[in-house]
Amino acid sequence: MNWAYFSTAEPGLAKIAEERFGAFRHHVLATLRKDGSPRTTGLEVRFHDGELWLGMMPGSLKALDLNRDPRFALQANPGEGTGMGGGDVRICGRAVGVDDPEVKAADVKEVEPPQPFHLFRTELTEVVRTYVEDDKYLVTQVWKPGEPVRTLKRT
Template identity: 75%
Template sequence: MTANWGAFTTAEPDLARTVEERFRAFTHHVLATVRKDGSPRTSGLEADFRHGELWLGMMHGSLKARDLHRDPRFALQANPGDGTAMGGGDVRISGRAYEVPDGPEKSAYTEEAEPPQPFHLFRTELTEVVRTSVEDEKYLVVQVWKPGEPLRTIKRV
């Protein structure tokens, strides 16, 4: 089962707000895709949250775009910063990304976001959102959301 960003924000607004804040804290994040031979590839990427969607934009002909054309599965890890203080915790989004073809929707996005041209634009469908944080300097707290399931919270000493 998958859901778009808007469905996630409706289901878990507090967690969604925290996740967006973590992604907005830095410009560049780490995208994992699946290479042609099945091995993982990690690449830098900017994530864009607009109009109830998580958008992934990338340079035309990039290897990560080719990976997503072949296999839409991805994982996106928020930039942890310098590591001294990860306000909001560590967050990761997994799912599938599908390219938006040239047409009115991509044109509207281009007009609003003004990305470098030419570019690939992918809309995402989420399969999992995970936030890991430390509470009271004692507990490791892992929150896991999957479409159609309640939010799970795991607390470890």
């Protein structure tokens, strides 16, 4: 399920997630190394054409990880201090490598001069938002494909 599917299924949560990722340029990507241990690295993301795109430098370890095992977790930058306006957002899924020159050319418009790069579109398996409500409750919203958002609240 791509970003367009998620946005149609849960437009409110999708908007909040896009705002959280749009608030800062750099975020944290978790991938799996050859030995199965986690690797976290910085990353820029883009939302366009109904997709969430991940772009990386050629030969980067995170790109090699995703080419070997496409599973990832993407954490929105929480920002400065402890405000975290909009809450904490995490997206999990699988990264699908894109080699189509036309698709890559559309993404390269933002990079001057154009450089070689890896491009991945994402297939979502989970979107999670965690935030504090009324300075009293920790609220977690969990979306998975084919299911409505599940909301968990605790004090």
